[in-house]
Amino acid sequence: MSVTSVLARKWRPKIFAQLAGQEHVVQALSNALTQNRLHHAYLFTGTRGVGKTTIARIFAKSLNCVSGITATPCGICNACMEIDSGRFVDLIELDAASNTGIDNMREVLDNAQYLPTLGRYKVYLIDEVHMLSKAAFNSMLKTLEEPPEHVKFILATTDPQKIPITVLSRCLQFNLKQLPPALIVTHLEYVLGQENITFEIAALALLARAAQGSMRDALSLLDQAIAYSDSSIDEATVRNMLGAIDQSYLYDVLQALLLRDGVSLLRIADDMQSRSLAFDVALQDLATLLHRVALAQTVPQAIAEDEPERVRLLELAQSFSAEEIQLYYQIAIHGRNEIDLAPDEYAGFTMTLLRMLAFRPAGAKTPSEQRTAEVMAPPVAQAATVPAPQPQQKVQPVQPVPQPANPVTSTSSTLDWGTLLSQLNVQGMARELAKHCTLENFVDGRLTLVLASQHKHLLTNKMAQEKLQTALADYFVQPVRLVVMLGENTMATPAAVEQKVKQTRKQQAIEAITQDPFVRETQTQLDAQILEETIKSIQ
Template sequence: MSYQVLARKWRPRNFASLVGQEHVVRALTHALTAQRLHHAYLFTGTRGVGKTTLARILAKALNCEAGVSATPCGSCSACQEIDGGRFVDLLEVDAATNTKVDEMRQLLENAVYAPTRGRFKVYVIDEVHMLSNSAFNAMLKTLEEPPEHVKFILATTDPQKIPVTVLSRCLQFNLKQMTQPLIAAHLKQILEDEAISADAGALQLLARSAAGSMRDALSLLDQAIAHGAGKVEEAQVREMLGAVDLDHLLSIVDALLAGDAAAMLRVADEMAARSLSFDAALQEMAALFTRLQIAQLAPQAIADDLPERLRIEALAAALDPEFVQLAYQIAVHGRRELPLAPDEQAGFVMTLLRLHAFRPALASDDAGAGASATRAVADRSAATSSAVLASPAAPRTPPPAGSSTAASLARSTPVAVVQPAAAVATPSVPPAALPPATPTTGDWHEMLAALKVSGMARELAQHCELRERQGGRIVLRLAPAHRHLLMKPAQDKLQQALGEYFGSPQQLAVELEATSGETPAASAQRDRRQRQDRAIAAVEQDGFVREVIEMFDATLIESSIKPV
């Protein structure tokens, strides 16, 4: 059995089976039924929406041996020959390959002769905008005084390029672009008739890739059937299209929400390893943010059968709606900048990091950013942090005595606030998986605020982390890069201030070793940077500023923005 491509096999052969162009079909049906025939029709619309299919059905309606009607019989020799593409009085010309004026003139000279077999001689000129000016002039002569037996059916994707003298002599119909649900539904119908099994996710993917063209959708479906050996499944279709698994993108947004830039980059690496297209990924990401915003603002519009519905709803609940707007823009801009990036992955990664930089400064930032560094510290201070870990979702638990634990609890509270939203998707996350709080650094931040030190001593203290405190002995950690701060007078002053703070003499030691990055100085710097980022984001989101940027193709000089 020879395989016939679906696009040909399922090409609609009558008005009733034409999908998605009801408005055109209604008008044509009405005109044909009333026998009000025009001599020139123009079908406009993007590729693959059914222009030439409609032209052929119209040619049948005009030439069917059963008479001019909106329902050609489909079985007479005229109908069958038109369907088979061998009807002598149907002249199909593709102007994209046949633009020469001589050929056009010759074709039109034949128009004066009566049709050989049919009622009308039908000229179908596809991509008519491609004709040269002189070819248009040759056609215009026939259009001005058309012989009774001649009908023109013109089709174009670009009506703007057709001379107005030609346009004005045509009855124009604009064909609509096929919507994604319409294409998916049509594919589903075809597969049911063909007895081929398919899942909804696969059809959605195919429909989206077809970008409004039913013809493209059908040839993609052909490929998918061949690729899947008679089955159409989402994973195969995804592989065939090189489409990005939504799972990757959802993981990126999860990581974004957790403020975990490293995790975002890991996903990018994974995608690179599978040689997925980063351009497609950014496109999908913009689509994801669109869906998230819809889930936030019009949740009833999210399809019930969407496989990722639960995860999308959870993310929608956790993200700030205004940020989703910004994130969409960042994704779209990132895609536009992709050709300018050093390489595709770099462009993608920078877009992810921009999302990270502009995410609303969640109160959990301190805990989130320091999470990995804190883990090491957590072992040593397990005793202190266990109180926090035991009750991560209950920040109202009264803190045990001792201001140090209270401080660390306060720092961990925002994590507990953010986590439940993300936890909707993964309810099985055990509390222990939460980033542990930072009791040690928390202590130090707190302590430093109360210390009576200034100048070099304060400078030194701000770049230190508390390593341990036992009895009257305090050990601080200072990154080797800041060793210049370690001067005897400063250390002595700091030791004295610590003694005053604890109400008993303290022995201070400062070790030169790598810090976790959670020094008071680092936090202060990050706060400044976040305030700056927020200020930049606010300016960038300002309607007036955006208009100016669009209008003049201007660029914001970010360093000129100062947070208020």
């Protein structure tokens, strides 16, 4: 089992509501607990640091909290506090990586027959369960087939394919997702705010990308960044710590490839070596950049209008052919995989660049070369390809590179908060908070909402604000800092608009019923009355 960093321990979620990015698992477990429809064995799968053990411990608290089986354990009873501190006698955690044998499993299963000492259930949490031996799995199988009523098994693994199908078929399986960088950035921003540490968003974006979907790894890297920096976490410090290459070098590499300039390529590599930059990370970042160029070629709208490098990406998309970008991407991926086989990292990196310089799709021409060929073609040759009755085709002028839109300084006239809210993936208290706000502005990644003072109680739920901020970051595909301030709403809130629509629909329903010929005839014949308060719109 990996060592957990200081921040990862301090900010480990204690309840389901604090978990980020695993809503599908939380919802299923919460429903099972609320409805008391409990299975005897659960299997959590996913890469490292996405919350498998954390969810297992929260689930154990939900089963053994003194308030009863609940999706919201109290967190203050002895059972909850002892589980949080790792001292609960009826939560038995086993690391299968170091306890792989049949003897270890038999000892565990023999003890499973006895009733819990303090709790309602004995919970066995077996981490990296795929490491168990075949004999140990066979020993476990019998207990999984006929489990005691007081026992729950929670299995966790990063490699479910190594678990026998006979065991898989007896477990409820939940696959935990890798966390998107935007969500990780939002959580790191919240943690640093609570820790009173200043930071640059770009630095957090680097940490989130380096974490590769693992919140635990992100917090561990954040620990390192705090120790590495003086009083503020800035982009340059994090780049230096990670050995990450400045993105400008990557654009210089592609520019040198475009010009077929081997001298410039080697000069860039030499400069990187003098700065002790990591060449394997550089190849990874180069592949990422090539992927973004490919997107700009085929799906330009995927590049956000406020993307700082949008112009350069679009320029590269027009300068290279699609075949070249695909080839360079494959070479970068293979170069990174083979860099450990090279005499040294410098040789592996430069050989990858020279390979890009040496190979080119057969007959491929860049868009600029294609336009040059059209311009330079002799008029007679052009006329020979054009049927006599048709006029000669004119050479199309080079299209200018699209320029980025002016930065948004106020969204009052460009974004409708109600429409935006309808497109956000946010529910519960987070949606309730958003519905009672109006949009003040959205400037430089900072989105400000105004909440009327009569709804200030909605601000007490910090988790709701964090979930709303995460949903906004996912929608805009960039880090968003959410600020909610109390004030007077100058425009109608989504909640007010929704209420007005409901009232209008109800009034329309009342009018439709009172004007209905059958209803009016019934009123006349039976001296009946319409109870308007019972009428509801079905739209």
